[in-house]
Amino acid sequence: MKIMGLDYGDRRIGVAVSDVFGWTAQGVEVIERRREGEEFDRIAELANQHEVEEIVVGLPKNMNGTVGPRGEICKAFAEELQDRIKLPVHLWDERLSTVSAQRTLIEADVSRRRRKEVVDKMAAVLILQNYLDSKSKK
Template sequence: MRVMGLDYGDRRIGVAISDAFGWTAQGLEVVERRKDESEYGKIAELVRGNEVSEIVVGLPKNMNGTIGPRGEIAMAFAEKLRELLNIPVHLWDERLTTVAAERTLLEADVSRKKRKQVVDKMAAGLILQNYLDANIRR
C-alpha cells in the first residue's frame, strides 16, 4: 500500500505518492481548491485509484514551533479527510518545504510560469519524503 502526501494551500493542494514499498516520494499532481469543496472527492478518487493506505498532510508551523492560523486550517483539513476516507491521516511539520521547492526550481532555471504549476506537488513530495525517511518501513 502507498502513502500520499498533501501540501494544503490557499488555492491548490499539492499531491505526492510513495512507491509501493514506502521508500520514495514522487509528485503526482495539483488539485485546485473549489468553493464547493470538490477537492475532497478528487483526493478520495486518487486514494482509491492509487491504493493509498495512509495520508500525510503538511502542518505549517511557525519558526518557533507553535501552530498558528494556517496550521489550524491544515489540522481541520486533515480531520475532515480522516472522517471522509476512514484511513490514518498524519500531520507532518512542513516548515520551509515550499521555500526548498522554489529554490530547487530556481536553481534549475525553471520559468516563473512553470514553477507556479509544479511547486505545490514538489512541496508535497518533500513533505512525504521527509515523513517516509523518518518512518522507514523496511
C-alpha cells in the same frame, strides 16, 4: 503500503504518492480548489486509484515550533479528510517545504510560470519524502 502526501493551500493542494515500499515520493498532481468540498472527492479518487493506505498532510508551524492560524486550518482540513475518506491521516511538520521547493525549481532554471504550476506538487513530494525518511530511520 502506499502513502499519499498533501501540501494543503488556500487555492491549490499538491499531491504526492509513495512507491509500494514506502521509499520514494513522486508528484502526482495539483488539485485546484474551485468549489468548497470538491477537493475531498478528488483526493478520495486519487487515493483509490493509487491504492493508498495512509495520508500525510503538511502542518505549517512557526519557526519556534508553535502552530499558528494557517496550521489550525490544516488541522481542520486533516480531520475532515479523515472523516470523509476513512483512512489514517497524519500531520507532518512542513516548515519551509514550499521555500525549499521554490529554491530547487529556481536552481533547475524552471521558468517562473512553470514554477507556479508545479511548486505545490514539489512541496507535497518534500513533505512525503521527509515523512518516509523518518519512518525508515525507526
